[in-house]
Amino acid sequence: MPRRPAVPDRRTLLKALAAAPVLSAAGTLSAAAVPAARAGTASAAAGAPGIVKPLPPEYFTIRGTNAEARFETFRDTGLLTPTDRFFVRNHTSTPVLEAADWRLTVWGDGLHGREPVHFTYGQLRDLFPVTRTALIECAGNGRSLFTTQQGEPVSGTSWTLGAVGAARWRGARLSDVLRLAGLAPDAVDVMPRGLDDPYVTGGVDLGRVRRPLPVAKALDDVILAYEMNGEPLPYDHGFPVRLVVPSWVGVASIKWLGDIQVSRTPLSSPWSTDYYRLFGPAHPPGGSAPLTLQTLKSAYELPFGATLEADRTHRLDGRAWSAHASVRKVEVSTDGGAHWRLARIVDRPVPGRWVRWTTFWRPRDTGPATLLSRVTDAAGNVQPERTVHNTQGYLFDAVVRHPVTVV
């Protein structure tokens, strides 16, 4: 992927200056004074409590406040996941906001002026637009396989493999917004925060969803997206503006963005301390460092427990992806891992995207069988046989054992 220039070009700067952000008149905005341009929240009528879009059972499995896509239905989609099939992960519920009332506030001691800077929706749309295809994958995608495949208990939403999707995102560069706001050279962290309701768990109010992001990543390839697959962002995916943090755990891509704190000292939130680290006997006592990159996976676009006819040639399709590098090869086994062969990769591998792959199988014996697939990326990462356990079930990367029945 070509790196973006470190400094906006002339055209960008001219456009940006024309859309100069409004400095706060009062200059006294506190961290809590988020401009909540709230017009309402989704009702429970549509399916999962708090999700606006329809969730037909043939495309989605509802898991609490979340909706998981049925991975097998990606079979009839292209490289992009249609918005009406894209998984939704909500800590609370989708807020229905008005773009006209929306403001982004950038604030904190990591700004030169130390005064909050505001951007309207129109001002953000006037900044130089970038378009990029990126996956969003929940760090917990595949979590239920810790239990079903490895016999290990984990906490969190029991996703199978459908907490992932790919979309074409269009928006402003976070680097442009931070520079316009007066990013200080010694700023180290930014912390984007959503406008959805505060997250309350076990009787404790953790506040609004927010998570620190190092300035280096913020200036690299992060987008403030206002379009998804060529349409305005849908309510459930962060309307009017969300962050897209390519290749990182999904929680980094804060939806319904309301404000961004910029700091000269490291920031933290429950989403970087209590959650989204690896905990357990195999990890450091206080947990690993906060999670950054997603991992790698491959899977068949076939329901678990599918039945296939014996003595017939079946075309089996799947997808493979890695947050670390482009996909190099996908191997498949139809005999539980005794023999492996290469699958045919359909799409040109591009870092940060997935590829579709296919293989053919003519089963002879009836009865249960196990299909496996294993991706290797261009950095040499390979799916292991087991994922090292962590108590919250993040970053499942092991080869999936896909049960089918031959009849």
Ligand SMILES: Nc1nc2c(c(=O)[nH]1)N[C@H]1C(S)=C(S)[C@@H](COP(=O)(O)O)O[C@H]1N2
């Ligand atoms: N404001 C806000 N942003 C959020 C979340 C949230 O609940 N609130 N969930 C995060 C998590 S855990 C994931 S995996 C992604 C999911 O994005 P999607 O719902 O568009 O698929 O959004 C992230 N951004």
Ligand SMILES: [Mo]
């Ligand atoms: Mo997530």
